[in-house]
Amino acid sequence: MGCPCELKLEGEAAALERAAQAAQAEVERLDRKYSHYRNDSLIALLAACADAGGGMNVDEETAHLLDFSATLHAQSDGRFDIAAGALTKLWDLTSGRVPEAAAIRAALSRCGWQRVRWRRPHIHFSTPGMRLDLGGVVKEYAADRAAQACRDAGVAHGVVDLGGDLAVIGPHADGSPWLAGIKHPRDTARALATIELAAGGLATSGDYERALIVDGRRYSHILDPRSGYPMQSFASVSVLGDTCLVAGAAATLAMLFGVAEGRTWLENLGLPFLCVDAAGDAFGSLAR
């Protein structure tokens, strides 16, 4: 997943060992399947299909992830887009300088979930040169899956921390909740808030490190797939949800709505949240 994975488990030594192995195997499986395009996988074929234009049938798990991504696309009016990989790649490649407007227009013509025909189990890419990126949902999904793997292995108390996204296996053995600190986006050594977690998931979306500074202007890594340009948004958004997947989706969508619209959206959504704006001011139901 390109991030540290930490497990905090309480229970019998044998069960803990089993759970840790199961959680690691599950995270590695998803990493192999979705993050790195291995030559021999179905996902490699999917990447080749997107690149060449064409279609294929996908497995059940991938189908569910595509359904979930399509829901996020609809809920964000097209701001969340797993088919915007061409744009992400362009901004990554030109790291250190802002891409030319013509290059952005060209990338935009190869982006967009609306150019993908998705009718389970068949996905069809009508435009060649597209890139599908499930990275925006897989990390949180992996945290939930790892937590479930631990429960299946007989561990009832613990928490999975996948690069700052948490999935609770269950509270401490004495029933007390886990304490999770939310880091300050501009000063990661400082905790902004401490949150009690007994169940569900906590996910944070932000632009801590990955930002491009050109001529004194800070370009966030949050791209608006509709304009093709980075957008100004929160420094970070943390959301508490029933699962890490839902919490992560809410945090990501709030980022994509931008500060003003995002705050209203989060308040209407109804999940506990904490936002930090560019000036470092924190607000939300979890702020204290």
Add this chain to the structure above:
Amino acid sequence: MRKPTLSPSLAALMGAAAALGAHAQSAPETDSVVGYRFNEYGEDSFDGAAIGSQERYKVYSQQFQLDTRLPTGAGLDVVATHEVMSGSSPWYVLPDAQRRPIQVLSGATIREHRSELRGAYTIDPGTASSTTVSASYSQERDYRAGSLGIERSLPLGNALTFGTGASLSHDIIQPTDAILYDRVRHEEKNTFSAFGSLAWVLDKSSVLQAGLQFNHAVGYLSDPYKLVSVGDAILPDTRPGTRTEAAALLRYRHAFAKPDAALHLDYRYAQDSWGVVSHTVDVGWYQHVGDSWQLIPALRYYSQQQARFYAPFFDPGQHDFFSSDYRLGTFGSFAASLNVRKRIARWELSAGVERYHASVDYALGGSDSAVPGVLSYTRGFVGLDYHFD
């Protein structure tokens, strides 16, 4: 967990996530299928010089299949087949005055039934290191067969998979009208098979598989319903009591992102201790059309050289073994088929036709003896599958 009020957005997110959560409980990959298939097979009328009933041989078969995952994550595949067969088949060959072959056909069978049940249990299905154990039992009035098999695949690295397997089958033959026609009463045969294969992932869209197969059969390997003309006598079909076959196969699969299709190319070479040598080439094109259609045109060419003890009829004298069964003669065949599949939500409709034409003239290297019984047929099927989680 604090209970949030459920906004429409949250309901949408949680609804979509619930599908993933539900999925997470079950084993990943592939769903379950129940299916039904109806097949019709009909041989062409006999068009050479022949004596006897000319009623075409026909087979109607029905098949039920269940392919699912057990709660343990193991795969279970069960297939039940029932066939009804009728018609006449080649019996023996007589020479005419100019020593040209005249095929004698058996009287038409009224209606024979065959039932078969097959089951396969797979541990770690869909992975490179799966193990499958299988069993089957088949029964008809004059024939019973049971088999057991095991297959194992092992990854030897990222791009290389080793597969191996073995099976044993036991057949019991109790011909009908044995006393009337002086046929064998009760015979048995045992067959042992083993194979090994290597599959290479060549690149992200192609796979090459090479394999070796070995079959060894012992027991009664003759056909109790076939006779042979030896001089003035009509004797029962008589073949050796063992048959050992070795085969090599190559399979190539290439997926094309555009035009969303896959090419299947197979070749099989086989040689056995009876002297039969055969080549089989299969070419199939799996074409997706739109979201839910699949068209599969395929062609097959087959050629075999006859067994050492095959002849349409024999001169009088000492022969250890003799058979005029057309299936042991020299011939070649072409088969062309078109299968269509259409997915409608959870349903999948399929239909296909195959036309098979065999002739002595199609054999590689030609032939020096007649095979009057060689036949052609047409086969069709319709099927309906239902996919569920």
